[in-house]
Amino acid sequence: xxxxxxxxxxxxxxxxxxxxxxxxxxxxxxxxxxxxxxxxxxxxxxxxxxxxxxxxxxxxxxxxxxxxxxxxxxxxxxxxxxxxxxxxxxxxxxxxxxxxxxxxxxxxxxxxxxxxxxxxxxxxxxxxxxxxxxxxxxxxxxxxxxxxxxxxxxxxxxxxxxxxxxxxxxxxxxxxxxxxxxxxxxxxxxxxxxxxxxxxxxxxxxxxxxxxxxxxxxxxxxxxxxxxxxxxxxxxxxxxxxxxxxxxxxxxxxxxxxxxxxxxxxxxxxxxxxxxxxxxxxxxxxxxxxxxxxxxxxxxxxxxxxxxxxxxxxxxxxxxxxxxxxxxxxxxxxxxxxxxxxxxxxxxxxxxxxxxxxxxxxxxxxxxxxxxxxxxxxxxxxxxxxxxxxxxxxxxxxxxxxxxxxxxxxxxxxxxxxxxxxxxxxxxxxxxxxxxxxxxxxxxxxxxxxxxxxxxxxxxxxxxxxxxxxxxxxxxxxxxxxxxxxxxxxxxxxxxxxxxxxxxxxxxxxxxxxxxxxxxxxxxxxxxxxxxxxxxxxxxxxxxxxxxxxxxxxxxxxxxxxxxxxxxxxxxxxxxxxxxxxxxxxxxxxxxxxxxxxxxxxxxxxxxxxxxxxxxxxxxxxxxxxxxxxxxxxxxxxxxxxxxxxxxxxxxxxxxxxxxxxxxxxxxxxxxxxxxxxxxxxxxxxxxxxxxxxxxxxxxxxxxxxxxxxxxxxxxxxxxxxxxxxxxxxxxxxxxxxxxxx
Amino acid sequence: xxxxxxxxxxxxxxxxxxxxxxxxxxxxxxxxxxxxxxxxxxxxxxxxxxxxxxxxxxxxxxxxxxxxxxxxxxxxxxxxxxxxxxxxxxxxxxxxxxxxxxxxxxxxxxxxxxxxx
Numbered sequence: 001x002x003x004x005x006x007x008x009x010x011x012x013x014x015x016x017x018x019x020x021x022x023x024x025x026x027x028x029x030x031x032x033x034x035x036x037x038x039x040x041x042x043x044x045x046x047x048x049x050x051x052x053x054x055x056x057x058x059x060x061x062x063x064x065x066x067x068x069x070x071x072x073x074x075x076x077x078x079x080x081x082x083x084x085x086x087x088x089x090x091x092x093x094x095x096x097x098x099x100x101x102x103x104x105x106x107x108x109x110x111x112x113x114x115x116x117x118x119x120x121x122x123x124x125x126x127x128x129x130x131x132x133x134x135x136x137x138x139x140x141x142x143x144x145x146x147x148x149x150x151x152x153x154x155x156x157x158x159x160x161x162x163x164x165x166x167x168x169x170x171x172x173x174x175x176x177x178x179x180x181x182x183x184x185x186x187x188x189x190x191x192x193x194x195x196x197x198x199x200x201x202x203x204x205x206x207x208x209x210x211x212x213x214x215x216x217x218x219x220x221x222x223x224x225x226x227x228x229x230x231x232x233x234x235x236x237x238x239x240x241x242x243x244x245x246x247x248x249x250x251x252x253x254x255x256x257x258x259x260x261x262x263x264x265x266x267x268x269x270x271x272x273x274x275x276x277x278x279x280x281x282x283x284x285x286x287x288x289x290x291x292x293x294x295x296x297x298x299x300x301x302x303x304x305x306x307x308x309x310x311x312x313x314x315x316x317x318x319x320x321x322x323x324x325x326x327x328x329x330x331x332x333x334x335x336x337x338x339x340x341x342x343x344x345x346x347x348x349x350x351x352x353x354x355x356x357x358x359x360x361x362x363x364x365x366x367x368x369x370x371x372x373x374x375x376x377x378x379x380x381x382x383x384x385x386x387x388x389x390x391x392x393x394x395x396x397x398x399x400x401x402x403x404x405x406x407x408x409x410x411x412x413x414x415x416x417x418x419x420x421x422x423x424x425x426x427x428x429x430x431x432x433x434x435x436x437x438x439x440x441x442x443x444x445x446x447x448x449x450x451x452x453x454x455x456x457x458x459x460x461x462x463x464x465x466x467x468x469x470x471x472x473x474x475x476x477x478x479x480x481x482x483x484x485x486x487x488x489x490x491x492x493x494x495x496x497x498x499x500x501x502x503x504x505x506x507x508x509x510x511x512x513x514x515x516x517x518x519x520x521x522x523x524x525x526x527x528x529x530x531x532x533x534x535x536x537x538x539x540x541x542x543x544x545x546x547x548x549x550x551x552x553x554x555x556x557x558x559x560x561x562x563x564x565x566x567x568x569x570x571x572x573x574x575x576x577x578x579x580x581x582x583x584x585x586x587x588x589x590x591x592x593x594x595x596x597x598x599x600x601x602x603x604x605x606x607x608x609x610x611x612x613x614x615x616x617x618x619x620x621x622x623x624x625x626x627x628x629x630x631x632x633x634x635x636x637x638x639x640x641x642x643x644x645x646x647x648x649x650x651x652x653x654x655x656x657x658x659x660x661x662x663x664x665x666x667x668x669x670x671x672x673x674x675x676x677x678x679x680x681x682x683x684x685x686x687x688x689x690x691x692x693x694x695x696x697x698x699x700x701x702x703x704x705x706x707x708x709x710x711x712x713x714x715x716x717x718x719x720x721x722x723x724x725x726x727x728x729x730x731x732x733x734x735x736x737x738x739x740x741x742x
Numbered sequence: 743x744x745x746x747x748x749x750x751x752x753x754x755x756x757x758x759x760x761x762x763x764x765x766x767x768x769x770x771x772x773x774x775x776x777x778x779x780x781x782x783x784x785x786x787x788x789x790x791x792x793x794x795x796x797x798x799x800x801x802x803x804x805x806x807x808x809x810x811x812x813x814x815x816x817x818x819x820x821x822x823x824x825x826x827x828x829x830x831x832x833x834x835x836x837x838x839x840x841x842x843x844x845x846x847x848x849x850x851x852x853x854x855x856x857x858x859x
Contacts, residue, residue, distance in 0.1 A: 060778050094841075
C-alpha cells in the first residue's frame with residue numbers, strides 16, 4: 001500500500017512526466033453486487049504505483065490514464081469500502097476492466113474529490129485544481145483567458161480598454177507573479193506576458209491544472225503566487241479530425257481544426273492544430289468613440305509529434321507559429337490609415353511568435369524509479385506597435401533548457417530529483433524615444449527530496465541556486481507537505497521563495513494607452529517574494545455516490561522587492577521604482593462543491609483578498625483589485641450528456657481607484673469603483689458526431705461606462721485607458737458547433 | 743364528461759398508426775461497459791426514444807419512432823458499435839477497437855499481465 005503514492009511527487013517533480021507519449025490506458029472499474037452481477041463502480045481512484053500520476057474514474061466507472069513508464073507498470077485501484085487492487089500492466093495493453101471486492105480497509109484508502117467540470121486532486125501534495133475538457137467546454141469561447149470564468153481561484157479581466165489584452169490575477173496579484181506553462185514548459189516569459197493567455201485556443205486544451213502558492217523548484221524560481229499548466233490534446237489519442245466553428249453577435253468569428261495521424265502504432269504519431277479568428281465588427285457600446293474590442297486577425301498553427309522507443313525513450317516535440325494583428329482606438333468610422341490622417345488616436349499592434357520544443361525522457365529499466373528528462377524550448381517573439389503617437393517595438397529571442405534526473409534512495413519512500421537548467425533571453429525594446437535592450441542569462445542547479453512513507457503523509461523539500469547575469473545569485477528554497485488528518489480530511493501547506501525579472505512595458509499595456517508620463521525613477525532589481533499557504537480539504541459523503549467537498553485556504557505573499565507601478569502620485573504620470581516600504585497580499589478562500597443529484601453539480605465559493613502596497617509614500621489597498629469575490633455555478637446534464645445546461649454567476653466587489661484622477665471623479669466615481677454581478681449561461685446539445693452550443697456572456701449587461709478617460713482628447717493630459725475594473729463588453733450571444741471524427 | 747373525453751382520446755389514439763414501437767434485439771454484450779456503450783450509441787441514434795440493455799439476458803429493449811427509423815437501421819447501428827445484433831454480425835473494425843473486457847470470451851485476455859494485441 002505504501003508503495004504507490006510514494007513518488008506521488010514525481011509527477012510534480014518531474015512535471016514533464018518525462019514526456020512518455022504512449023497511448024493512454026482506458027479501463028473500467030466494477031464491483032460485484034451480492035447477486036453476482038457486475039456493476040460499474042464510480043469515482044474509484046486509479047493511479048500508477050509509486051507515482052502521483054492518477055485519475056478518478058467517472059460516474060460510470062470508466063477512466064483513461066496516461067502512461068507514466070515506458071515499461072510494465074503497476075496500476076493501483078482503490079475506493080472507500082473496497083479492497084485495493086494492484087495489477088501489472090504491460091506496455092502494449094490499452095484497456096482493462098478491474099473488479100474491486102468489498103472490504104473493510106477504510107482507513108487505508110484515499111479519496112479524490114471530483115466534479116464534472118473540475119476537481120481538486122487530493123493525491124498531490126500541492127493543492128491542484130483541475131479543469132477538465134468538460135469544464136473547458138462550459139464556456140465555448142475562445143482561449144485560455146476565458147477558461148477561468150467559472151473558477152474562483154483565478155480572476156480574469158481586461159488590462160486596458162484599447163488593446164483587448166486580458167490579464168489574470170491569482171491571490172489578488174497580477175498574473176505575472178504566477179507561472180504559466182504549457183505541458184510543463186514555461187510559456188510566457190517576457191514579451192508574451194500581456195497577450196500570452198490569448199495564444200492558447202480553448203479547443204487545443206485537454207485540461208488545465210491550477211495550483212496556488214509556490215510550486216516545485218524543478219520548474220524554476222518563478223511561480224510566486226501559483227502555477228497554471230495547460231495540457232494540450234495529444235497526438236496519440238485525439239480524434240482523427242475535429243472542427244469547431246464559433247461566432248458571436250459582436251462580430252467575432254473563430255475556426256479551430258485539428259487532425260491527428262498515427263504513423264506507426266505505439267511509436268510515432270503527429271497532430272496539426274490550427275486556429276483562425278477575427279473581430280470584424282466595429283463595436284462601441286459605450287459610445288465613447290473608441291472601439292471596445294480592436295479589429296483583429298489571428299492565426300495560430302501548431303504541429304505536435306510523439307515518438308516512443310519502447311521501454312527506452314520517449315519524446316514529444318513540435319513547433320508553433322502565431323500571427324496576431326489588432327487595430328483599435330478611434331476607429332468607429334474610419335479605417336486605420338484614414339483615422340491617422342484625421343488625427344485620431346489609433347492603436348496598431350502586430351505580433352509574430354514562433355516556438356520550438358522538445359521533451360525527451362530516458363528510462364533506466366534496471367533501476368526502479370530512475371529516469372532522466374530533458375526539456376528544450378526556443379522562442380522568437382516580435383511585436384511592432386503604435387499607441388497614439390508612441391511607437392513600441394520589441395523583440396525577444398529566448399532559450400530554455402532543463403535536465404532532470406530522478407531516482408530513489410533505498411526504497412520508494414525516498415525519491416530525489418536533481419538537475420541543471422539554463423534560461424537565456426535577449427530583448428530589444430524601444431518605446432517612444434527610449435530603448436530598453438538587455439539580455440538575461442540564468443544557469444541554475446536544483447535538487448529536491450520527497451519523503452512519502454505512506455499515503456497519509458508526503459513532504460517535499462527543494463532548493464535551487466541560479467546565477468542571473470544582471471542580478472547575481474538567487475537562492476530559492478521551497479517546502480510542501482500533505483497530511484491526511486482523518487480519512488476524509490487533508491491538510492496541505494507550502495512555503496517558499498519566488499523571483500522574477502520584470503519587463504514592465506510588455507507586461508503593462510495599460511501604461512501604453514495613456515497620456516500619463518512614464519517616470520522611471522531607478523533601475524529595477526529582481527522582484528522577490530515569500531509565499532506561505534495552508535489548505536484544508538474535507539470530503540463529506542452525501543450518499544454512496546455523491547460527495548460534498550469543502551475546502552478552505554489561506555495564502556500570504558510578502559514582497560522583499562517589487563517593481564512598483566505607482567498610479568497614485570498624480571493623474572498625469574506613472575512612477576516606476578523598486579518597492580520602498582511594504583507590499584503584501586493575504587488571500588482567504590472557501591469553496592463548496594457538491595453533486596446534488598445525478599447529473600447536477602453545484603459550486604459556491606467566496607474569496608477575500610487583502611492586498612496592500614506602499615504607493616505615494618503610504619501603505620494602501622492595491623488599486624483595481626477587488627477585495628471580495630463570490631462565485632456560484634450550476635451544471636446539469638441529462639444522460640450521456642445529450643443536453644447540458646451551465647450557469648455561472650460571479651460577484652465582483654468594489655476596487656480602490658487610483659488617487660487624484662479628476663476625470664474619474666467627473667465620471668461620477670468616488671474613492672471606489674462600484675461592485676457588480678456577471679452571469680454566463682450555455683446550453684449544449686450533443687449529437688452522434690457533433691455538438692451544438694448556444695450561450696450568453698455577461699447576461700446582466702453590466703459595463704464599466706467610462707473605460708477610456710478623456711476619450712474626446714486622447715492627446716491631452718488626463719487621457720487614460722488603463723483604469724479598468726469592470727467588463728468593457730456588454731451582453732453577448734454566441735453559438736457554435738463542434739464536429740469530430742473518431 | 744371526463745370518461746367521455748378519455749374514451750375519445752383512447753379511441754383517437756387507437757385509430758392512429760402507433761408512432762412508437764418497441765423491439766428486443768439480442769446483442770453480444772459482455773459487461774457493464776458494453777451496456778454503457780450500446781445504450782450510448784442508441785441514445786444518439788436518430789429515431790431512438792429509449793434503449794435499455796439487460797446484461798442477464800443480453801437483450802436490448804429499444805423504443806423507436808416508426809417514422810424516423812427501422813429495426814434494420816437500429817441493428818446496423820449496434821453492429822457499427824462493435825456488437826452482434828440478432829443476425830447482423832458486429833462490424834469487424836469496430837469490434838477490434840472495443841476494450842478487452844467487451845470482447846467475446848474467446849478473444850479476451852484473462853490474466854492481469856496483459857498482452858499486446
